[in-house]
Amino acid sequence: MNKYVERIYNGVIKENPTFIMMLGMCPTLAVTTSAANGIGMGLSTTVVLALANLLISALRKFIPDKVRMPSYIVVVASLVTIVEHLLKAYLPEVNEALGIYIPLIVVNCIIFGRVESYAAKNTVGLSLFDGIGMGLGFTMALFLIGSFREILGAGTLLGFGIMPESFTPISIFVQAPGAFLVLAMLTALQNKLMLPSATNGTAKKSTLACSGDCLNCSGENYDINHTELDKAKAIAETVQKSSKKSKKED
Amino acid sequence: MNSEYFVKLLIVLISAAFVNNVILSQFLGICPFIGISNKIKTAAGMGFAVIFVITLSSAIASLIYKGILLPFELDYLKTIVFIMVIAALVQFIEMVIKKFSPGLYDALGVYLPLITTNCAVLGVALINVNENFDVVTSIVNGFGTAVGFTIAIVLMAGIRERMEYNEISKSFKGSPIVLITATLMAMAFYGFAGLV
Numbered sequence: 001m002n003k004y005v006e007r008i009y010n011g012v013i014k015e016n017p018t019f020i021m022m023l024g025m026c027p028t029l030a031v032t033t034s035a036a037n038g039i040g041m042g043l044s045t046t047v048v049l050a051l052a053n054l055l056i057s058a059l060r061k062f063i064p065d066k067v068r069m070p071s072y073i074v075v076v077a078s079l080v081t082i083v084e085h086l087l088k089a090y091l092p093e094v095n096e097a098l099g100i101y102i103p104l105i106v107v108n109c110i111i112f113g114r115v116e117s118y119a120a121k122n123t124v125g126l127s128l129f130d131g132i133g134m135g136l137g138f139t140m141a142l143f144l145i146g147s148f149r150e151i152l153g154a155g156t157l158l159g160f161g162i163m164p165e166s167f168t169p170i171s172i173f174v175q176a177p178g179a180f181l182v183l184a185m186l187t188a189l190q191n192k193l194m195l196p197s198a199t200n201g202t203a204k205k206s207t208l209a210c211s212g213d214c215l216n217c218s219g220e221n222y223d224i225n226h227t228e229l230d231k232a233k234a235i236a237e238t239v240q241k242s243s244k245k246s247k248k249e250d
Numbered sequence: 251m252n253s254e255y256f257v258k259l260l261i262v263l264i265s266a267a268f269v270n271n272v273i274l275s276q277f278l279g280i281c282p283f284i285g286i287s288n289k290i291k292t293a294a295g296m297g298f299a300v301i302f303v304i305t306l307s308s309a310i311a312s313l314i315y316k317g318i319l320l321p322f323e324l325d326y327l328k329t330i331v332f333i334m335v336i337a338a339l340v341q342f343i344e345m346v347i348k349k350f351s352p353g354l355y356d357a358l359g360v361y362l363p364l365i366t367t368n369c370a371v372l373g374v375a376l377i378n379v380n381e382n383f384d385v386v387t388s389i390v391n392g393f394g395t396a397v398g399f400t401i402a403i404v405l406m407a408g409i410r411e412r413m414e415y416n417e418i419s420k421s422f423k424g425s426p427i428v429l430i431t432a433t434l435m436a437m438a439f440y441g442f443a444g445l446v
Contacts, residue, residue, distance in 0.1 A: 025284075026369050030277035073337065077330040085326065100376045103329045104278075107369040176275045177436035184429030192421035 004129045011133025017110045018141030019186075020196055024110040027101050028142060029179040035158050038146030039139060040094040041101060044087065046135025048079045048105050053119040053131035055079075060120050072115050073106070080105045110138060149173045149182055259390050261446055262383075266394030268442040272370050273402045274435055279370035283403055284428055293407035297400030299361035301393065303343065304374055307336050308392025311375035312385045325379075332375045340365055370399060405435065 017023045024045075031041040055075050056063075063071045084102050087095040095102060105111065114134055119127040147157055153173030155163035163169075172178045189195075270276060273283045279300075286296050311332050319325045344362045347355045365371060374395050378388040409431055418427050 025280045026277050029280060070334070070337065073333055074330065077333050081326060081329050084329070100373055100380065103376055104369050104373055106329060106333050107372055109281075172437075175440070176277075177433045177440065179277065180429050180433040180436055184426045184433060187424075187429065188421045188426035191424070191426060 003126065007126060007129040008133035008136065011130065011135070012137040012140060015134075016137040016141060017113075017134055018138055018145075019190075021110075021113075022187075023113055024108045024138065025183075027104070027108060028145065029183060031098055031101050032142055032146040032149055032179065032182075033174045034150045034154070034156075035143055035146040037097050038142030038144075040091075041098055042135070042139025042142040044083050044098070044102060045105055045108060045110070045138055046132065047083055048076065049111055049114060049135045049138075050128055050131035051079050052076050052111055052115055053127040054124060056115045057119040057122060057124045057127035068120070072112065076111055076115070077106050110134060145182060145186075149178055153178060259387060262387055262391050263394040265446045266391050267398040267401065268439065269446050271398045271402055271439050271442075272373070272395045273399060274432070274439045276373070278373040279368050279399060282368060283399075283406065283432075284425065287403050287406040287428070288410050290404060290407040290411060293403045294400070296361045297396075297403050299365060300368070300370070300399050301396040303340060303362070303365050304371055304396040304399075305389060305393045306343070307339050307371055308374050308378055309385065309389045310339060311335055312378055312383070312388035315379055316385060328376070328379060329372075332372055336371050336375070370395065402435065402439075406431065409435075 011017070015021055018028055027041055027045070031037045052072075052075055056072060059071075059075075080103060083105070084095070087098075087102065114131060118130050122130070151157055151163065152170050153175075154171070155161060155167050155169045173182070266272075272278050273280065282296055282300075287293050314331060314335060315325070315328060319328060319331065324331075340362055344355075374392050377395075378391055381391075383391055406428075410428065413427065413431070422430070
């Protein structure tokens, strides 16, 4: 397989950010009230992700290691601002429907995950295709979850009525609790069928600082911070004691 | 300053904490909600750190927006400015409380680095701008939102501590049962919808 096509395949199927890596859960839950919203959010994220990967990969030899996170934040935030204004100008209804979740693409962990783990180490072309693949995988996942919720919750798909007249929409599915319920059923199904997913430990975990895998985070990083804190305190105490001792000796 | 203004502030506070609960109806900050909700103690620690940071960051973000971005017509830069301000603020808070209040640092320090990427912090700053709140209302809204976050995460931790002793079928172990719990909590919070 061509290595560029392989990046697309990797993003859409093999390491799908939503179904397999379980990243970016906030937008996944928030905007999937309809299939159209899912597509809008997915494509906006795809544009930011592809361009962020492209730029960071092009700049990877110039960005000093110490200020790499702030640099990434500036690049991603600028791209998000551009996308937000393009949406406002040409697709105002999409911008209206997605609201603050468009600027919140900045803190989507898929973007930082890909930039940090892929674009910062690979060539420009490969990084661009990696971004497009991941973005399309995210779009596909949001479209599928959005369609599921829209069909059950409103009886429509992309605004067209597709359910028979006798069907009473289960409106809870397009409201807040429905988002949690759909995701719960999805992860339960993955566990039952032993499908590869970060939630049952069969897929490889993300290598982000907070591991990025929100659903399966056991807070280990917090414990690590705690042990480091205790170590620092112990060192500080011994230093204090020894300095007191030396004073007494004086 | 009249009583009408205070009533408005009270409505903003209650609406931010309960009606538009940041986790259960706006889906901001899902990661810590699901990740760190297995013990009440850690959940409460995270909650208090979030109250501290969100209240402070909504004050500063609002001051910068009203004082610098609007007069110079730079409001299109708000996303970039807010995320940088939040990242810098969290670092700064960490340094200050480490230096001046080691007790507070012990309690909140471990949670601070992870709050930078919590979308609730940036979300609140953006909501304040979208709703065109003045500085005092922004602070009240930030505080209310963070209290709502703390209530949700502590409740979740309490339920999860009890669930430890329950027998849960194999496919629902782990995140599915947590999400089912979240579903039921979201339904309960849905009852606040008519409050304001």
